[in-house]
Amino acid sequence: MQKLLLLIFFMALGSPVWAGEVERSPLSIGEALRFSSKILNEDRTLNIYLPPGYRKDQSKRYPVIYLLDGSMEEDFIHIAGLVQFGSFSWINMLPESILVGVGNVDRKRDFTFTSKVLRDKKEFPSSGGSGKFIASLMKEMQPLVERNYRVSGQTTLIGQSLGGLLATEILVKHTNLFDHYIIVSPSLWWDGESLLELIPAGCCAAKSIYVGVGKEGAVMERLARELHDKLDPDNKTETVHFGYFKQLDHGDTLHLAVYDAFGKIFSNQAPQE
Template sequence: MKKFLFILLFVTFQVSISQEKKPFSIGETLSFYSEILQEDRVLNIYLPNGYENSSKQYPVIYLLDGSTDEDFIHIAGLVQFGSFSWINMIPETIVVGIANVDRKKDFTYPSTDKGYVKKYPMTGHSENFIQFLEVEVQPYIEKSYNVTEEKTLIGQSLGGLLATEILFKKPDIFNNYIIVSPSLWYDYESLLKMTPKDYTSEKKIFIAVGEEGEIMKRIANELYLKLKKINNHHTQLYFNFLEEQDHGNVLHLAVYEAFEKMFSVKK
């Protein structure tokens, strides 16, 4: 009899659990056709807790490599954790993950390295992608969501190369830059030889690299020193070498430390 009652209760519990299932969501996914890129694109958007019932305006983080199977989920998680009132590491923030189609195409400018171009013939279209961010993505977000003027860009590897290119060529598209393990070896390190465009708006720039080989460490440090040399009172500049991390796992800890240094409110 006891065995029968146990089975009955177990079945009842299972039915009850199944009846309470509902989808879990941390935001929205937007699919649209880009006139600039001439292709369908996807944005993954994390909204802070209580966004729907709030009249607040929120800063925005734009995340390269922002597909759900890339960096969107764990970076959105860091933002949620960091914005808890008892943590106070970052203000409540909207995260816009730009899902990839072809990152080698979108994140690189034209190269003079014939061997690389032969191997990856679709490279060299970052100018279009930057225009896509500036003309299509940002205006849509600003029109559709309650946002402030504060915009941060996060990019790693080739994404870090693109973030550096934007910082050097069109710095005022974003207020803040988190550049992790940038692939500045691309095109014989030509971007490092470029003179960055001047800007007058306030900037926070965080550069990080892990234990990823001498070339990656050197070029990340050279980027920091280049920016430090031309630094002015408009810029807060940070550099971090994460010796326990490699190219595969450096982003998460780097972004965590960037949030602490760039946005944390001391209690």
């Protein structure tokens, strides 16, 4: 009688009652490649998202998107969601792609070149290691991905904030390392804005480039616009794009900017069959 009364009570509340045994299991959205970097002299992790059909068709090859700040607790999960969503057949924003999240160890070291500004050195005491990081990206990380996955050869780089600074440095100094560049809220104030001075007008018109920024203050917004204008001085290049998100700030521009970039950069690419 007591159980019956309890059942009636819970049903009256509209609450679920005994549902029987529940089985729990780990939920995975990808896999991790861990390797020892000889260039950086430390262990590194690459987080990998594979398209749903990757295991089914062993002959199919995929573009690769490299994401800086790609640790699990950083941007990997939500950018993986955008890659999955954008490649749905009913969305058809970008081809099915492999996402490689480059996990961080010391981003202030890895994403910055040596600065001559005393304030930069004081606030970022470990800075100045971008040269070694780029070398590891070229000689260790990309070859590791190419050996372990079926890649098509087309590559994209995503970087935000200090990652945007690094993506810009790679664009300027190693232009052909990637086919597409998505640069969001780049910290181009580093070293007294010296990187902007290295960019010849229209230097990278052969690449697909997206520059995005939110309402992030006069300096950040000016630098992002100057980067775009240097890359496309006449505002006529169809492969260089700019996005301004006045409703967002430095902390939340990345997600919508990447979504917008996917639509613009891959708009002319037919989906992979």
